[in-house]
Amino acid sequence: xxxxxQSPGTLxxxxxxRATLSCRAxxxxxxxxxxxxxQKPGQAPRLLIYGASSRATGIPDRFSGSGSGTDFTxxxxxxxxxxxxxxxxxxYGSSLFFGQGTRLEIK
Amino acid sequence: QVQLVQSGAEVKKPGASVKVSCKxxxxxxxxxxxxxxxxxxGQGLEWMGWISAYNGNTNYAQKLQGRVTMTTDTxxxxxYMELRSLRSDDTxxxxxxxxxxxxxxxxxxxxxxxxxxxxTVSS
Numbered sequence: 001x002x003x004x005x006q007s008p009g010t011l012x013x014x015x016x017x018r019a020t021l022s023c024r025a026x027x028x029x030x031x032x033x034x035x036x037x038x039q040k041p042g043q044a045p046r047l048l049i050y051g052a053s054s055r056a057t058g059i060p061d062r063f064s065g066s067g068s069g070t071d072f073t074x075x076x077x078x079x080x081x082x083x084x085x086x087x088x089x090x091x092y093g094s095s096l097f098f099g100q101g102t103r104l105e106i107k
Numbered sequence: 108q109v110q111l112v113q114s115g116a117e118v119k120k121p122g123a124s125v126k127v128s129c130k131x132x133x134x135x136x137x138x139x140x141x142x143x144x145x146x147x148x149g150q151g152l153e154w155m156g157w158i159s160a161y162n163g164n165t166n167y168a169q170k171l172q173g174r175v176t177m178t179t180d181t182x183x184x185x186x187y188m189e190l191r192s193l194r195s196d197d198t199x200x201x202x203x204x205x206x207x208x209x210x211x212x213x214x215x216x217x218x219x220x221x222x223x224x225x226x227t228v229s230s
Contacts (some may be wrong), residue, residue, distance in 0.1 A: 035217075046205065047217060090217075092213075
């Protein structure tokens with residue numbers, strides 16, 4: 001079982017700032033089979049990134065993903081008010097597991 | 108547009124079963140697998156399992172083996188998830204989600220997701 005650990009648990013930033021969210025795997029994630037999702041209260045998750053760095057259709061280019069092996073990062077270059085939400089990473093290389101989430105809140 | 112529409116909220120007693128449906132539209136149903144993911148109140152996401160809408164192959168999370176069954180009805184483009192022997196800790200919002208990759212032999216990333224179905228287990 002690959003355990004995904006996201007950090008920080010909560011990130012407090014202001015609009016316009018840069019956000020860096022981390023997802024660390026307990027074992028190497030094969031072929032960069034890692035995705036990122038955004039979830040707002042009362043809504044279903046929305047796909048942002050797949051294959052560690054490919055943006056999903058319709059996702060603004062301020063969202064970017066990077067990393068390989070066991071360390072992955074989601075970066076939001078300039079935060080917009082609508083970006084404050086919970087973010088989850090997911091690995092789909094060996095079975096399928098989610099990280100516990102990072103809450104991005106307005107400072 | 109691709110859309111997944113789930114059935115409505117359910118309230119069940121401990122020990123009962125629940126069956127949630129997920130009707131797909133806007134794409135060729137048999138070309139993509141469907142996963143089910145649940146989220147307990149205030150908690151994170153838990154993957155429950157996957158079914159190929161092409162051949163009915165399934166892949167269940169080890170934790171739920173023996174209690175969950177996933178099926179599809181290709182004539183109505185609908186996927187189903189049945190969970191048996193319900194307990195209070197099964198109370199959650201249950202989501203269906205389509206594979207991001209067509210014709211996959213295992214689950215991958217999910218896009219889009221259904222709107223969610225709240226299942227409450229209470230005596």
